[in-house]
Amino acid sequence: MAAAPPSDELSYDSSSGISTFWIAPARNFRTSARLHLQHFLFQKTLGHLLNPHIPSSVVADSKPLKVADLGCGNGAWLIDLDRELSNKGVSAQLDGYDINALNFPAPAFLPSSISLKKLDVLAKPLPEEMVGAYDIVHVRAFVSIIVNSDLTPFLSTVLALLKPGGWLQWEESRAEKFLVDSPSPSNEISRTACDTIAHIMKVGGEARGLKFEFLGELDRHLQEHGFLDVSMQAAEKRKQDFKCWTDNYLMVWEEMADFFPLKATVAQGQAPMTRESWMELFEKAVHETEQGIVIHQGKIMTVVGRKAA
Numbered sequence: 001m002a003a004a005p006p007s008d009e010l011s012y013d014s015s016s017g018i019s020t021f022w023i024a025p026a027r028n029f030r031t032s033a034r035l036h037l038q039h040f041l042f043q044k045t046l047g048h049l050l051n052p053h054i055p056s057s058v059v060a061d062s063k064p065l066k067v068a069d070l071g072c073g074n075g076a077w078l079i080d081l082d083r084e085l086s087n088k089g090v091s092a093q094l095d096g097y098d099i100n101a102l103n104f105p106a107p108a109f110l111p112s113s114i115s116l117k118k119l120d121v122l123a124k125p126l127p128e129e130m131v132g133a134y135d136i137v138h139v140r141a142f143v144s145i146i147v148n149s150d151l152t153p154f155l156s157t158v159l160a161l162l163k164p165g166g167w168l169q170w171e172e173s174r175a176e177k178f179l180v181d182s183p184s185p186s187n188e189i190s191r192t193a194c195d196t197i198a199h200i201m202k203v204g205g206e207a208r209g210l211k212f213e214f215l216g217e218l219d220r221h222l223q224e225h226g227f228l229d230v231s232m233q234a235a236e237k238r239k240q241d242f243k244c245w246t247d248n249y250l251m252v253w254e255e256m257a258d259f260f261p262l263k264a265t266v267a268q269g270q271a272p273m274t275r276e277s278w279m280e281l282f283e284k285a286v287h288e289t290e291q292g293i294v295i296h297q298g299k300i301m302t303v304v305g306r307k308a309a
Contacts, residue, residue, distance in 0.1 A: 032074045032103040034251040039076035041244055042140065042171060045235050045300050049081050050136070053231045053304045054167045058135055064091040064113075068134045068161055070121050071142045072096030074103040075114060082111045095134075097121050121157055134161050139170040147209040155225045165309040168227065173297040176212035178202065178249075181242070183292040191293045193284035197253055198295070200273075218303040227305030234299045242294040249295045253282055 043049070050059065059065055065085065069078050078094045085092045094114045098104070101118040110116070119127075122145065137158050146154060158168050178198035182189050205211070214221060219232035237245060256278065263274040289295070 028102070030251065031255065034248060034255075035073040035103065036076055037244070037248050037251075038141065039080075041237075041241060041248060042300065043080070044241055045237050046171065046302065047235075049077065049084055051169050051233075051302060051304045053229075053233075054136065054169065058167060059085070059088075059090055062135045064093050065136070066093045066134045066163075067095070067136045067138060068130075069094070069096045069138045069140075070158075071139065071145075072098050072116060075105060075110070075116050077138065077140065078114050078116075079111070082113050085113075086111075122153055126157070126160055131160055132163055134166055135163055136167050136169060137161050139168070141172065142170070143172045143175045143212055143215065144205075144210060146212075146214070149211055149214045151214065151221050151225070155222070155227075159226070159307055162307040164307060166307050167304060168222070168307075169302070169304050170218065171300055171302045172215055172218075174212070174215055174299050174301065175205075175210075175297065176202075176215065177297050179296050179298055181294050181296070183294075189288065189291045189293060191288055193281055194288050194293055194295055196281060197285055201253075201256075215301050218301060219305075222303055222305040226308060228308055230303065230305040232301065232303040234301055236299055237296050242296050245296040246289050246294045250282075250286060250289065253285065257282070 067078075067081065069075075072078060075096050078096050082092070082094055092113050096104075096114065096116040097119040098116070099118065099120045101116070104116045104118075107116075139158070142154070162168065178201060180191050180194045180198055182191055219230045222230045257275050260273055260275040260278045261271050263276050266274065
């Protein structure tokens with residue numbers, strides 16, 4: 001989740017023309033709205049905020065319960081968690097961390113239990129007050145910072161944050177899959193543009209070392225890094241939510257335009273795709289979705305594990 005470089009520092013993969021940087025430079029109200037939508041969809045799919053495999057005693061016996069949300073975005077998950085815990089009479093300290101603070105609500109409009117802070121959680125060393133401080137560390141949609149399937153930097157940070165006996169809860173869509181489905185058994189509705197963008201996204205990710213097959217073995221990875229009582233679950237995305245997931249991914253794809261060079265700024269043939277050609281392709285993809293084509297990633301994977309006491 002590193003900050004995006006200035007536009008004149010963007011680099012392009014020679015095979016696809018897509019920038020090898022994947023953090024949208026335009027963090028604005030549209031991005032925040034998309035994060036709210038993403039949170040809504042995760043909750044519709046999972047049906048809980050805290051995973052039921054985390055013992056209830058962790059919440060009941062911690063006074064206050066200390067929770068860290070890594071890559072917290074606009075704090076949507078923490079805001080809902082605050083309400084849930086407050087309704088149960090649980091005292092909590094809820095800390096959100098993100099490398100970009102632009103989407104944070106103003107502190108004056110947040111519950112007193114919530115604190116959002118700008119921080120690169122993979123930078124070393126961590127602030128001393130964070131080390132061994134948390135009963136639960138929550139992570140969601142963080143997979144784009146896992147380069148070359150090396151989970152060690154990330155999981156070592158999580159272990160450093162957790163108290164002895166503390167729990168990690170990590171949730172991810174199956175990011176290695178962009179499934180493009182038609183409502184028509186005969187497939188007479190065109191899906192060419194959506195398929196093309198899904199392929200570009202895959203190629204662009206691989207150019208940056210993003211290969212997400214490890215998501216199917218998150219439990220093994222946690223065990224190899226010393227977590228105990230590891231449990232992994234797969235939640236199928238509901239068909240009735242496919243249109244909403246499609247809207248969410250279209251918002252991502254629209255943001256991707258900034259990764260491509262303007263036609264006027266590159267010599268002919270220098271970049272296989274320009275910003276103008278991307279937007280033309282995107283408009284065709286939008287038209288396909290208006291005819292009923294949907295885009296989703298099949299499942300959400302959740303893994304929980306406990307740090308040794």
